Amino acid sequence: MKHPKVQMLYGTPTNMQDIIVVDSTYQIRITLWDSIVSFVQVDDTCTFENLSVRNFKNETYLTTTKSSKITRTDSIDDPVEFESTAAVPTTIVGTVAAVRITQGFMCKSCTRILQTLLKEGKYNMCTYCKMLQKTANFVSCLTATLNVTSEDEVDEIQTSKLAIFSTQINNFCTLHDQEEFLDDPLKMEEFFLEDTFDFNHVDNIIDSFTVVKKIQKAIPELTEQLCKLVDESKSVATVESSSYSQVSLLVGKTIRHKFTEGTFIGKVISVVPGFGKWYNVTYDGDPAVYVYQLQEDYADGNIEIVVRWYTAHAVAVVTFQFD
Numbered sequence: 001m002k003h004p005k006v007q008m009l010y011g012t013p014t015n016m017q018d019i020i021v022v023d024s025t026y027q028i029r030i031t032l033w034d035s036i037v038s039f040v041q042v043d044d045t046c047t048f049e050n051l052s053v054r055n056f057k058n059e060t061y062l063t064t065t066k067s068s069k070i071t072r073t074d075s076i077d078d079p080v081e082f083e084s085t086a087a088v089p090t091t092i093v094g095t096v097a098a099v100r101i102t103q104g105f106m107c108k109s110c111t112r113i114l115q116t117l118l119k120e121g122k123y124n125m126c127t128y129c130k131m132l133q134k135t136a137n138f139v140s141c142l143t144a145t146l147n148v149t150s151e152d153e154v155d156e157i158q159t160s161k162l163a164i165f166s167t168q169i170n171n172f173c174t175l176h177d178q179e180e181f182l183d184d185p186l187k188m189e190e191f192f193l194e195d196t197f198d199f200n201h202v203d204n205i206i207d208s209f210t211v212v213k214k215i216q217k218a219i220p221e222l223t224e225q226l227c228k229l230v231d232e233s234k235s236v237a238t239v240e241s242s243s244y245s246q247v248s249l250l251v252g253k254t255i256r257h258k259f260t261e262g263t264f265i266g267k268v269i270s271v272v273p274g275f276g277k278w279y280n281v282t283y284d285g286d287p288a289v290y291v292y293q294l295q296e297d298y299a300d301g302n303i304e305i306v307v308r309w310y311t312a313h314a315v316a317v318v319t320f321q322f323d
């Protein structure tokens with residue numbers, strides 16, 4: 001049984017969880033969706049009704065649908081021995097040497113993916129289910145093939161061919177406020193070519209990925225901040241404490257910090273001793289420690305607190321803001 005995670009399903013974040021069930025003949029994976037997640041516990045015996053059969057990469061598995069029903073029952077006799085078949089995810093840190101993005105359009109009626117869509121038309125007909133629908137009813141789905149260059153343990157350059165399916169691209173763009181890429185394959189391709197990424201993959205199929213390189217803050221900007229800090233230390237006789245008990249809630253938190261260059265995931269380490277308004281912050285993929293007056297950015301809505309769950313395969317990010 002894997003930890004539950006959040007996947008984008010038709011544009012909505014939805015809980016999902018993979019479990020393995022065994023009976024006296026066989027073992028099979030079942031993907032649980034939505035409210036059924038966490039209903040089943042390890043070693044429970046259950047009856048599963050109205051599951052749907054899927055096949056992906058030669059693995060046949062089952063998935064719950066809206067009409068699925070699960071009930072707990074008495075334990076069964078002689079179940080087969082469970083064999084772990086889970087592939088181990090591999091991480092590659094590297095740059096993208098070449099990329100090809102393919103855009104498809106998912107019909108919300110039958111969930112199949114059309115290769116072409118008349119975007120300027122008011123309506124389009126799904127070539128599979130023949131349903132005529134508003135053009136907006138078709139969801140852009142990007143899939144990518146990447147040639148990733150990385151260095152292995154002995155500094156040899158390696159090239160790996162990795163594939164990303166639309167769910168993972170969707171997840172990434174939604175979590176990083178880059179939804180505009182989803183409708184613009186060319187922009188998405190350029191984005192892949194510009195950064196260093198941490199790709200988590202199983203058999204060259206990417207499960208999740210994050211940007212490693214962050215745009216460095218310019219030295220003059222840092223110098224200016226340091227000067228301000230020194231100036232303030234001269235003019236402020238005592239430690240400023242107004243409303244900082246409220247905002248020091250930020251310490252220890254993971255934040256999503258918006259800059260003009262983009263949004264970065266960071267961690268608030270501590271308040272600068274003696275300067276209640278100043279915080280030491282580090283950002284993902286960057287060893288440097290930055291000093292910021294987070295209160296202002298927080299008040300301006302440029303900081304969100306992030307709750308992260310690390311699971312075997314994915315990082316789910318949920319953000320919320322205090323009023």
Ligand SMILES: [Zn+2]
Pocket residue numbers: 107108109110111112126127128129130131
């Ligand atoms: Zn259709």
